[in-house]
Amino acid sequence: MYAVKSLQFLILSLVTSTALAKTITVGIGTSEASRPLHVPLGECTDVDEEEVFTLDLKQPCRAFTGVMCTGRTILLNPGEHTSETPVPVGSLLCE
Secondary structure: OHHHHHHHHHHHHHHHHHHHHOEEEEEEEEOOOEEEEEEEEOOEEEEEEEEEEEEEEOOOEEEEEEHHHEEEEEEEOOEEEEEEEEEEEEEEEEO
C-alpha cells in the first residue's frame, strides 16, 4: 500500500514539474500595479495592457502591440525592460 502511494506521489510530482517547466513567469508593471503573469512557452498569450512601463523576462520573448500575436513586434532578451512612456503590450510569445 505504501509503495503504491509513493508511486502515485512520484507520478504526480513529475507531471506537475513538467507542466511548470513549460511556463515562465513574466513581471509586468503598469501605471496601476506590478504583477506576475504566467506565460506558456511557445504559445501566444494575450496580455491586453495599454500602458506597460516594465517587463521583467527570464527568457527571450516577443512583445506584440496587438492581441493574438498581431501588430508590431519586438524581440526582448532576458532581463528587465523599462520605458519612461507607456507602451501597449497586446500579447507575448516566449521561447
